[in-house]
Amino acid sequence: MAQHDENVVWHDHPVTREEREQQHGHQGVVLWFTGLSGSGKSTVAGALEQALHRAGVNTYLLDGDNVRHGLCRDLGFSDDDRKENIRRVGEVAKLMVDAGLVVLTAFISPHRAERNMVRDLLAEGQFIEVFVDTPLAVCEARDPKGLYKKARAGELRNFTGIDSVYEAPDAPEIHLDGEQLVTKLAGQLLDLLRHRDIIRS
Ligand SMILES: Nc1ncnc2c1ncn2[C@@H]1O[C@H](COP(=O)(O)OS(=O)(=O)O)[C@@H](OP(=O)(O)O)[C@H]1O
Numbered sequence: 001m002a003q004h005d006e007n008v009v010w011h012d013h014p015v016t017r018e019e020r021e022q023q024h025g026h027q028g029v030v031l032w033f034t035g036l037s038g039s040g041k042s043t044v045a046g047a048l049e050q051a052l053h054r055a056g057v058n059t060y061l062l063d064g065d066n067v068r069h070g071l072c073r074d075l076g077f078s079d080d081d082r083k084e085n086i087r088r089v090g091e092v093a094k095l096m097v098d099a100g101l102v103v104l105t106a107f108i109s110p111h112r113a114e115r116n117m118v119r120d121l122l123a124e125g126q127f128i129e130v131f132v133d134t135p136l137a138v139c140e141a142r143d144p145k146g147l148y149k150k151a152r153a154g155e156l157r158n159f160t161g162i163d164s165v166y167e168a169p170d171a172p173e174i175h176l177d178g179e180q181l182v183t184k185l186a187g188q189l190l191d192l193l194r195h196r197d198i199i200r201s
């Protein structure tokens with residue numbers, strides 16, 4: 001991939017992130033959900049976004065399934081493609097944080113290195129890693145899209161948890177038990193955001 005051109009120079013603009021955050025009444029951060037397919041990333045992120053939106057927080061939810069229909073439609077599920085997927089989403093999330101939004105991302109993001117790459121793109125405290133920890137057997141029993149069934153039958157290759165790796169986070173900001181009620185999990189995340197003064201109580 002081409003590196004950035006040394007003749008392209010960063011341009012600062014008069015309105016700052018801090019000013020945008022002040023206007024919103026809250027900080028910009030990323031809640032980076034990671035977990036197996038079927039662990040509950042989209043469901044929990046959606047429930048949290050709904051609660052935040054109702055509370056007047058400016059949010060945006062970037063979801064793997066949706067992003068792969070547009071921005072990342074050229075990418076598949078090899079390790080390199082997943083890496084590029086997460087790099088692009090990380091850069092988009094960074095722009096959205098600069099816009100002062102509470103960004104929720106729901107990507108399997110199976111590799112520690114890529115999640116840490118996104119963490120390093122952001123300032124201290126702006127990256128909140130949310131591990132949706134649901135046992136593989138439970139995800140496989142849920143199987144809402146029938147993908148585990150296809151993977152077990154050998155009709156789908158490189159499926160996370162079956163024949164492609166998932167590296168669980170070592171030290172996520174929050175570790176959710178994905179078998180608990182969705183409302184309880186969303187509540188835990190709201191508590192964390194209030195505790196960190198990202199949103200008002
Ligand atoms: N081989 C393989 N492995 C894993 N997942 C697969 C695969 N093929 C298709 N899908 C569907 O794509 C969704 C995962 O996309 P992501 O962009 O989140 O994946 S990644 O972060 O780049 O690993 C994932 O969605 P979720 O179930 O919502 O996680 C699957 O529906």
Ligand SMILES: Nc1ncnc2c1ncn2[C@@H]1O[C@H](COP(=O)(O)OP(=O)(O)O)[C@@H](O)[C@H]1O
Pocket residue numbers: 035036037038039040041042043044106142144178179180181182
């Ligand atoms: N905490 C939960 N308890 C029970 N079922 C859940 C829970 N979270 C999600 N689900 C269900 O599990 C399936 C997969 O959830 P989804 O959010 O699509 O997972 P992911 O985005 O990680 O693939 C869906 O059918 C959803 O309704």
